[in-house]
Amino acid sequence: MGSRASSLLRDEEIEEIKKETGFSHSQITRLYSRFTSLDKGENGTLSREDFQRIPELAINPLGDRIINAFFPEGEDQVNFRGFMRTLAHFRPIEDNEKSKDQNGPEPLNSRSNKLHFAFRLYDLDKDDKISRDELLQVLRMMVGVNISDEQLGSIADRTIQEADQDGDSAISFTEFVKVLEKVDVEQKMSIRFLH
């Protein structure tokens, strides 16, 4: 399958993806084969249904949010480029990347991009703020039914107060970054892609 996948992928396309995402050649072909295997419609793009077919995602509390994150604003399909662009957020930051490319465009897997990805999962209305409602929704997804709404509400309130600096009762991205500054995001938002 790997060979088939790579044959479908033009070399220049691979090069572009490589440049954009930082994945290696073999990672790209490997992920392309995964992409095609997910692509039941065989039209070179993935739809939401394709993602929803992944059994584990169905039981992931944030599964739907994450699926949505793969799709560009207002679109129902995602092509391989977009697919890779999203995945690139989770590429670990390698040592040699830390120093180079200071002036180039920020790599997709930078700390702030990783954080922004997470932030967008909360921020449904895309106003660059996590409101109390948005926070509550995510909280509700993540905690069991054991926690009552009141308890959840107080958690949400407190969470917002913790992070809120400008007193707008919402968490802006800056505040989000600030409140997580002690967290090793680079590690906690990275997975190992097979080489």
Added chain:
Amino acid sequence: MQPPTGPALAPAPGSSPGPAPGSPLLRWQWREVQAPCLVAGWILVASLAKIVFQLSRKVTSVVPESCLLILLGLGLGGIVLAIAKRAEYQLEPSLFFLFLLPPIVLDSGYFMPSRLFFDNLGAILTYAVIGTLWNSFTTGAALWGVKQAGLMDKGVEAGLMDFLLFGSLISAVDPVAVLAVFEEVHINETLFIIVFGESLLNDAVTVVLYKVFNSFVEMGPAHVQATDYLKGVASFFVVSLGGAAVGLLFAFLLALITRFTKRVRIIEPLFVFLLAYMAYLAAEMVSLSSILAVTFCGICCKKYVEANISRKSRTTVKYTMKTLASSSETVIFMFLGISAVDTSKWAWDTALVLGTLLFILLFRAVGVILQTWVLNCFRLTPLDRIDQVVMSYGGLRGAVAFALVILLDGAKVRAKDYFVATTIVVVFFTVLVQGLTIKPLVKWLKVKRSDHHKPTLNEELHEHAFDHILAAVEDVVGHHGYRYWRDKWEQFDKRYLSQLLMRKSAYRLKDEIWDVYCKLNIRDAISFVDQGGHVLSASRLTLPSMPSRTSMSESSVTNLLRESGSGACLDLQVIDTVRSRRDKEDAVMHHVLCGSLYKPRRRYKASYSRHFISPSTQERQDKEIFQQNMKRRLETFKSTKHNVRSAKSKARLKKDGRKKQKKSVANTELPNGKPPRSVNWQQTAAVLVAVDSDSEESDSSETEKEDDEGIVFIARAADEILQGKKASGSLDICPSPRIIPPSPTSAEKELPWKGDRGDLAVYISSETTKIVPVDMQTAWKQSISSLESVASPPGAEPGPHAKTVAGPVLDEGPKLERQMMPEQRICFQFPNPLLRSSRPQSDSSLERTEQPELQPLMALDEHGRMSTSAGPSNSRWLIQFNRPTRFSDG
């Protein structure tokens, strides 16, 4: 620790050497108490030494305690040697393994950060297994090479097997030494967990190698057959996996047992220690790795045990464990020093000693570098050079090696004396030299230190989200990594294990985010109460923490109460809570809170005479405030009403069945004490009562607290309350000195703050409680005025059904202040009930100052919620006012 221990433990009745004739007034019975007395004496000496060491910060900041203890041991050993002319005491292997080691291992297992441990399990196992094997074989072989080269003394009669045996015991990194040194170094968690985890898990390898080589040596190398090697390999798996399995088994038993200790809270901690110790002994009995057994028992049982046992038991377990571990550690190091004095066991060979030192350092470094190189191909965050240096250098040897070498059979291992001397030198070198230098080294290399900060809700929440995100991405990528399995495990745990091993109540309430939330609240509460102790600072310092609790639902109040244990707080709380959004619930809560009141009061009564002097004016003032409050409450009543009502009706309308139930339950609760079922917060409320009460009472109530039916308890609590009231009715009269101070001061404090009004930053964490932002003060001031509360809740605490309530409508100022109110009220009001009954007196100036202030604030408050509609009066207020009478009636 000392040779005579064995026989002396069973004293013969007639053995006391008292004078035979007559019946003497006193008899010298040293022999009968000798053993325990010596043990206690040594522990005492070691503990006293610790105190002495800590006297000088300068010394302890440079020299690790373990070094000091070893040196002390050396000194003491020298003294004993000088007096007795022979070395009396030394570290007995059997005592070490049976009594001294288990507490340390249990402590480290139980408090092991399990997430970190399992995240790095791969690396830890590699270093522990491969690393230790590598170290043993290379060190042993290299030493044998030195011997072959003729560099060693002829006296060292040892073959390859002997050297391998020696290599196996000398190469294992020692958990006790590592822990002692690294705890003071504060390197980052990952590095620490790898080094420390390795030192714990390598026990299996060490034990196996030691036993295998020991048997080989005893058999004589000539008789060793291929099957013996195979057996050796097989025994590694048996010993390690078996040890872990024994640990898991006992962890399971322990969790299961603690599930049913509801009625015997007092011995809960005992189960923890006994079963862990049994795990150790059981593993030892069948010659499995006992360290692994205890470690795994500790790691695995913790989650369930902590959920099951009561709060008090948790504290007891924690402190007892720490105490035991710490004293064991102290004794071990001291006896290492003392044992070293015993020169009769020494046989020095320079080549052997230097060779060993060189090889263990060299091969550890090589091993670490090789393994890290391999591991880094798989690790998300590679271990860099500096990490490797610290890991190599942190390979301390300690008491385990020493005990093992002492255990060698001198008849079979003829070079034993040389090995003993070398081991002692190695242990001393690693603990003293490496222990001393590792701190500067870490500083010099700029190793990433651990920054210990308190968990924040945000971190907890978002890290959870990260986990989910990563798990999802792994699923999308189709690569099932570590997270996939952790996910699976968590689901299994949730579905089966937790249900089986946790009390239903504990299980239901179990949620990590919620836990963190509770912890934060508790911390705030603690700091609040702590500061409450200082009269002057109390009012001011508590301010910042208030906003955090703001939206404070019952739980936070609960926690506050739970921790505070002070009657004062409880009292306030009573008033305080009533004001929260869910009026009915509050009524019940109120009820419960009142129940917890009477005991603290009694306490105050006891201390009453002591502080008798202070009360009068302040008290009076408080009383005035109280009256004002009441008045004000009535005034603001109309405005509040609206809010309250809306909240109430909303709540009622809620589709959520549970909630409905809760509400209705709350409704019925007050009048007829009908038990509501399975309402979370009621359970917590029950906890309140339980926690604050004293021993026996608490026992009974505590047993209830984790009951599934919080309801029953509550009803009962109410009864209790009433009864208690009766009992303590007279107490009302006595002024409680402790209570009083804060409020007047708070009033005073308030004045200067009037002016400032900045942006209202919200400070949450307990650390911030120490800094009182100016803006807070204003807010606080206001909140005082709004004491009366106006039922802030709808705004401040929109609750989950926030959609409708949407905070943003209100402007920040009022909202904030409202949020703060709960706390404020606490400071202010708690005295009220007490004062209620106190004698009336003339106005104090303080009080007067207060009045004007309250007025404007109140106005402000009303502004905040402009919706003023005079509706039917709220049951809440009725409740509020009724209650006192009720109780006094009761």
